[in-house]
Amino acid sequence: xxxxxxxxxxxxxxxxxxxxxxxxxxxxxxxxxxxxxxxxxxxxxxxxxxxxxxxxxxxxxxxxxxxxxxxxxxxxxxxxxxxxxxxxxxxxxxxxxxxxxxxxxxxxxxxxxxxxxxxxxxxxxxxxxxxxxxxxxxxxxxxxxxxxxxxxxxxxxxxxxxxxxxxxxxxxxxxxxxxxxxxxxxxxxxxxxxxxxxxxxxxxxxxxxxxxxxxxxxxxxxxxxxxxxxxxxxxxxxxxxxxxxxxxxxxxxxxxxxxxxxxxxxxxxxxxxxxxxxxxxxxxxxxxxxxxxxxxxxxxxxxxxxxxxxxxxxxxxxxxxxxxxxxxxxxxxxxxxxxxxxxxxxxxxxxxxxxxxxxxxxxxxxxxxxxxxxxxxxxxxxxxxxxxxxxxxxxxxxxxxxxxxxxxxxxxxxxxxxx
Numbered sequence: 001x002x003x004x005x006x007x008x009x010x011x012x013x014x015x016x017x018x019x020x021x022x023x024x025x026x027x028x029x030x031x032x033x034x035x036x037x038x039x040x041x042x043x044x045x046x047x048x049x050x051x052x053x054x055x056x057x058x059x060x061x062x063x064x065x066x067x068x069x070x071x072x073x074x075x076x077x078x079x080x081x082x083x084x085x086x087x088x089x090x091x092x093x094x095x096x097x098x099x100x101x102x103x104x105x106x107x108x109x110x111x112x113x114x115x116x117x118x119x120x121x122x123x124x125x126x127x128x129x130x131x132x133x134x135x136x137x138x139x140x141x142x143x144x145x146x147x148x149x150x151x152x153x154x155x156x157x158x159x160x161x162x163x164x165x166x167x168x169x170x171x172x173x174x175x176x177x178x179x180x181x182x183x184x185x186x187x188x189x190x191x192x193x194x195x196x197x198x199x200x201x202x203x204x205x206x207x208x209x210x211x212x213x214x215x216x217x218x219x220x221x222x223x224x225x226x227x228x229x230x231x232x233x234x235x236x237x238x239x240x241x242x243x244x245x246x247x248x249x250x251x252x253x254x255x256x257x258x259x260x261x262x263x264x265x266x267x268x269x270x271x272x273x274x275x276x277x278x279x280x281x282x283x284x285x286x287x288x289x290x291x292x293x294x295x296x297x298x299x300x301x302x303x304x305x306x307x308x309x310x311x312x313x314x315x316x317x318x319x320x321x322x323x324x325x326x327x328x329x330x331x332x333x334x335x336x337x338x339x340x341x342x343x344x345x346x347x348x349x350x351x352x353x354x355x356x357x358x359x360x361x362x363x364x365x366x367x368x369x370x371x372x373x374x375x376x377x378x379x380x381x382x383x384x385x386x387x388x389x390x391x392x393x394x395x396x397x398x399x400x401x402x403x404x405x406x407x408x409x410x411x412x413x414x415x416x417x418x419x
Contacts, residue, residue, distance in 0.1 A: 024102060024333060024334045024335055025096075025100040025101065025102055025335070026076075026099075026100055026101045026102030026103070027071070027102055027333065028071070029070075029071070030070070030071060030072065031071055031072050031073070031074060032068070032071050032072070032073050032074075032102050032103075032326070032333075033074065033076040033099065033100070033101050033102055034055075034059075034073060034074065034075050034076065034101055034102065034103050034104065034105065034322075035075065035076060035077050035078070035079075035094075035095040035099050035101035035103075035104045035105070036051070036052045036055075036075055036077075036078045036079070036104065036105040036106070036107075037078075037079050037081055037088060037091040037092060037095065037104065037105075037106050037107075037108060037113060038051060038052060038078065038079075038080060038081070038105075038106070038107045038108060039080070039081055039082065039083040039107065039108035039109060039110065040080040040082075041080055041082040041083060042082075042083040042108075042109065043083065043207065043208070044234040044235075044236060045236065046234070046259070046311070047264075047309070047311055048107040048108060048127070048311060049311075050306075050309060050311035050312045050315065051105060051107040051126060051127060051311045051312070051314050051315035051318075052075060052078055052105065052107075052315060053304075053306065053312060053315060054301075054306075054311065054312035054313060054314065054315025054316040054319070055075075055105055055125075055315035055316065055318055055319040056075060056315070056319075057300050057301070057304050057306075057312075057315075057316065058300070058315070058316045058319035058320055058323070059072075059073040059074065059075075059319055061300060062319075062323055068323055068326045068327060069326075069327075069330075069331045069333075073319075073322075073323070076099055076101065077094070077095070077099050077101075079091040079094065079095075081108050081110060081113075083108060083109055083110055084110060085110045085112035086112065087110075088108055088110045088111060088112045088113045089112040089113045089116065090113075091113060092104070092112075092113025092114075092116035092117055093113070093116055095113075095117075095122070096116055096117070096120045096122060101122070102122075102123075102333075102335060103122060103123040103124065103125065103322055103335070103338070104117060104122055104123075104124050104125075105124070105125050105126045105315065105318060106124055106125075106126040106127070107126050107127040107311065107314065107315075108127075109129065109130075111130045111132040111133070114130075114132035114133070114136075114139070115132075117138065117139070118136045118138065118139070121138055121335050121336060121339070122138060122335060123138050123140065123322065123325070123335055123338050123339055123342075124138060124139050124140065125140045125141075125142075125318030125319070125321060125322055126141065126142065126314060126315075126318055127141070127142060127311065127314045128141020128142060128143065128144070128145055128147060129147075130147065130179075131147050131149055131150075133145040133146075133147060134146045134147060134363065134364070135363055135364055136363060137339055137343055137363055138335070138339045139363070140318065140321060140342060140359075142281075142313075142314045142317055142318060142354060143281045143282075143354060143355060143357060144357045144358075144359075144362035144363075145362055145363050146362060146363055146364050146365060146366070148365065148366075149179065149182055149183065149186070150182055150186075151186075152186060152400070153186050153187075153189045153190035153193055153194075153403070154183060154186045154187040154189075154190050154232075155190045155194065155372070155398060155403075155407065156256065156258075156279055156374060156376070157169065157171075157187050157190065157191065157195075157228075157230035157256050158187075158190040158191045158193070158194045158195035158407060159194075159195075159376075159388070159396065159407050159410075160228070160230075160254075160256055160277050160376065160388075161191070161195045161196060161228050161230075162194070162195050162407055162408075163387075163388055164228070164254060166196070166227045166228035166254060167196045167227065168196065168199045168224060168225050168226050168227045168228070169191055169195070169196055169198045169199065169200075169226070169227075169228045169229070169230060170198060170199065170200035170201070170202075170220075170221055170224070170226040170228070170229050170230070171184050171187050171188055171191070171198050171200070171201050171202070171203075171229075171230050171231070171232075172184070172200075172202050172203070172205055172217065172229065172230075172231045172232075172233065172237075172241060173202075173203040173205065173231065173232040173233060174203070174205055174206070174207055174232075174233060174237070175203055175204040175205060175206065176206060176207055177207070179232075180203070180232045180233060181203045181232075183232030184201070184203050184231075184232045185203075187230055187232060188201055193403075194406060194407045195407075199224040199225075199226060200217070200220045200221060200224055200226055202217050202220070205217070205233070205237070207237070209237070209240060210240070211240065211243065211244040211247060214240070214241065214244055215244075217241075217244075218244050218245055218248050218250070221245060221250060221253070222248060222250050226250075226253060227252055227253060227254065228253070228254045228255075228256070229241060229242070229245070229253060229254070229255050229256070230255075230256045231255075231256070231257065231258070232258065233258075234259060235257055235259045235260040235265070238255065238257040238260070238276075239257075239269070239272055239273070241255075242255055242272075242276070243272075254275065254276075254277070255275070255276045255277065256276070256277045256278075256279075257273070257276050257277070257278055258278075258279055259278075260273060260276070260278050261278040261279070261280050261284075261309075261310065261377055261384060262307075262309040262310070263285070263307035263308055263309060264307050264309065265309075266379065266382065266383070266384060267307070270379070270382045273379045274379050274380065274381065274382075275378070275379060275380070276378070276379050277376060277377070277378050277387070278376070278377050278378070278379070278384070279374050279375070279376060280310065280374065280375040280376075280377060281354065281355055281373070281374055281375070282294075282310070282313055282353055282354040282355065282375065282415070283352060283353055283354070283375065283394060283395065283414075283415050283416070284375050284377050284384070284386040284394050285298060285308050285384070286377070286383075286384060286385070286386055287375075287386055287389075287392075287394045290392065290414075290416070291351075291352040291353070291414070291415070291416045292351045292352055292416060293349065293350045293351020293352040293353035293354075293415075293416060294351075294352060294353045294416075296351060296353075297312075297313060297316055297350075297353050300316070313353060313354070316350070316353075317350035317353060317354050320350050320351075321342060321348060321350070322338070324341075324342070324345070324348075325338035325339070325341045325342040326338055328341035328342075328344075329341045342359055343359050343360060343363075344359070344360065345357075345358075345359045345360075346358045346359070346360055347418070347419065349415050349416070351416065352414070352415045352416025352417075353415070354415065355373040355374070355395060355415055356373075356415060356419050358370075365401070366400045366401040367401060368401050368402075369399070369401065370399075370400050370401050371397040371398065371399055371400055371411075372397065372398055372399075372400040373395045373396065373397040373413065373415075374395065374396060375389065375394050375395050375396070376388045376389075376396065389412045390412040392414055393412035393413055393414045394412070394414070395412060395413045395414070395415055396410055396411075396412060397410060397411045397412070397413055398410045398411075
């Protein structure tokens with residue numbers, strides 16, 4: 001059950017890191033208690049609850065096989081932070097002080113509670129979309145915890161433009177969201193470095209805008225003969241732009257939406273998203289053949305009546321990483337023991353389901369020789385189709401330290417194979 005925090009009173013300051021004594025919190029002879037904080041209530045409609053469901057499905061599989069050293073894993077509390085920083089902070093304190101969980105999962109656009117977990121030394125897993133995940137050994141974001149949002153170029157849009165021969169890109173973002181605006185600036189930098197200089201750059205859009213609100217932007221798209229639109233926005237915002245452009249009779253525009261690669265999205269919006277490009281930091285679901293991790297994930301989702309999406313995978317892979325850490329930590333696990341065990345793993349990929357993560361360095365900036373990898377899919381005639389990769393190697397990778405001179409200097413990989 002998801003509990004809101006509307007009636008929760010502030011809690012006492014948590015104990016400092018390393019204050020564990022005796023039995024680890026959340027560990028009993030028969031169980032290990034887990035908590036979760038999610039933005040179930042959010043303005044974008046993103047189903048963050050799916051992260052908990054994906055993790056629980058993995059835990060159920062492990063529990064059915066006898067658990068980890070005889071202990072079952074279970075969520076004892078799931079709190080809704082309602083996409084509010086103050087409630088996220090209260091929820092994190094509740095997990096540490098009241099529930100005394102061994103580990104926590106987090107999926108929200110707000111992560112004010114990160115400092116609580118860092119100070120308490122609580123292992124945290126989940127959807128790493130904020131810089132709060134960085135530079136802490138107990139934070140385990142799905143694809144590595146370090147996010148270079150303010151300095152690193154966002155290269156995916158430039159890559160698509162080059163592959164598609166698009167020469168007149170436009171970039172849009174929300175003016176009220178610092179993350180969205182920063183993403184747009186780094187996307188512009190990538191276009192200027194590797195592709196065509198954007199002919200329209202607008203970071204003034206308001207969340208929830210209508211077609212009438214962006215009439216000036218649509219006119220700019222027409223006047224500048226834009227052929228490719230890249231946004232740092234949610235799927236609803238992207239679709240509003242696309243519909244406004246089409247309503248104005250403008251033809252030949254292509255689109256990149258950072259979010260939306262989701263079987264339910266295709267089911268609900270098939271015609272509306274046709275032709276759009278999407279990103280995935282994991283093996284595309286359509287490329288599961290020969291990939292043990294993705295095959296297992298899809299089989300488990302089908303058995304539980306779930307259409308696959310990223311949030312389910314985030315929960316599933318986070319649960320798998322926690323279980324791996326518990327196994328390595330031994331029969332009497334401590335939080336620090338699990339943290340140390342995970343941070344010795346150099347090639348975590350959830351069996352090939354996600355891009356490889358080297359946890360010996362994934363909490364900080366990319367070390368020399370590191371790569372950044374992503375998959376690209378396109379909506380075509382009611383289906384998602386992986387694009388730009390090679391047969392059996394759907395993920396596109398570029399050097400992230402140093403960055404390449406051109407995006408032609410890239411490789412393709414199969415995440416299930418040793419790198």
